[in-house]
Amino acid sequence: MGERGKPIVGITVGDPAGIGPEIATKAAEDASVLAVCTPVLYGPSPAETFDVGRISAKAGQAAYDAIVRAVADAQQGKIAAVATAPINKEAFAAARVPWRGHTELLAHLTGAPRVAMMFHSDALRVVLATIHIPLADVPRALTRESLEATIALTAAEMPRFGWPAPRLALAGLNPHAGEHGLIGLEDDAVLAPAVAACQERGVTIEGPLPADTVFVRAMRGEFDAVIACYHDQGLIPMKLVAFGRAVNVTLGLPIIRTSVDHGTAFDIAGRAVADPSSLVHAVLLAARLAGAPA
Numbered sequence: 276m277g278e279r280g281k282p283i284v285g286i287t288v289g290d291p292a293g294i295g296p297e298i299a300t301k302a303a304e305d306a307s308v309l310a311v312c313t314p315v316l317y318g319p320s321p322a323e324t325f326d327v328g329r330i331s332a333k334a335g336q337a338a339y340d341a342i343v344r345a346v347a348d349a350q351q352g353k354i355a356a357v358a359t360a361p362i363n364k365e366a367f368a369a370a371r372v373p374w375r376g377h378t379e380l381l382a383h384l385t386g387a388p389r390v391a392m393m394f395h396s397d398a399l400r401v402v403l404a405t406i407h408i409p410l411a412d413v414p415r416a417l418t419r420e421s422l423e424a425t426i427a428l429t430a431a432e433m434p435r436f437g438w439p440a441p442r443l444a445l446a447g448l449n450p451h452a453g454e455h456g457l458i459g460l461e462d463d464a465v466l467a468p469a470v471a472a473c474q475e476r477g478v479t480i481e482g483p484l485p486a487d488t489v490f491v492r493a494m495r496g497e498f499d500a501v502i503a504c505y506h507d508q509g510l511i512p513m514k515l516v517a518f519g520r521a522v523n524v525t526l527g528l529p530i531i532r533t534s535v536d537h538g539t540a541f542d543i544a545g546r547a548v549a550d551p552s553s554l555v556h557a558v559l560l561a562a563r564l565a566g567a568p569a
Contacts, residue, residue, distance in 0.1 A: 282355035288318030289360030293539025335366030356531035356561035396517035422469035445482030
């Protein structure tokens with residue numbers, strides 16, 4: 276614990292060529308953040324220089340190194356949680372970092388057997404069944420086993436966010452959730468059996484439901500979280516209703532990790548105009564999950 280019993284939250288600055296260092300500093304100095312936690316920044320030495328607004332292996336390596344240090348400190352109990360500013364996947368690739376994003380890297384660093392990407396806001400909660408893969412690969416990746424695991428993980432983790440008996444929904448993969456096989460077979464052949472199996476184990480879940488209406492139903496209070504089949508299916512409605520306020524949370528980790536709902540914004544890097552709101556929300560949620568005093 277930090278000052279006056281407040282949890283210490285590590286903030287990684289992300290790709291140093293993007294807006295990460297700026298928003299991390301702003302978040303660490305925000306009054307609402309300082310009221311609930313003690314923020315600690317993780318990033319390259321101030322003496323290091325980077326080509327702002329450009330992809331580079333040097334920046335990718337620096338972002339990776341900061342994440343590794345923060346995770347190690349969280350595992351050792353030196354900090355209570357980690358909130359991450361955005362990294363750049365191309366910079367990771369240039370640095371020969373073999374993971375495409377935070378989620379996959381964090382699972383590797385912590386040895387977590389099953390993780391899921393959840394986007395949390397007051398208006399809507401969305402969990403992704405698949406993440407950074409091409410759209411053409413999604414149907415093959417959506418197996419009954421993987422869906423059951425994601426549903427079970429979501430049900431187990433939702434009480435941490437205030438829903439002790441969560442009501443879940445699974446969005447359909449195909450338009451109209453397949454129309455009973457008329458518009459694709461996956462919904463009936465894979466998604467529906469996964470839902471049925473989870474229902475038999477006591478999980479409250481409906482689906483597959485047409486994706487064009489399930490998010491509206493969730494926002495109206497019918498569901499506490501929606502499980503989306505692929506990245507953009509879940510992120511488009513999430514960012515439409517809560518961009519700048521949504522927080523990316525990795526479910527299934529042995530540490531607390533939250534993040535922003537946006538990217539590195541190279542186009543405005545170095546101009547001191549970046550909005551830190553999403554990172555502020557991420558730090559506040561991390562502190563809350565770590566037991567910050569009310």
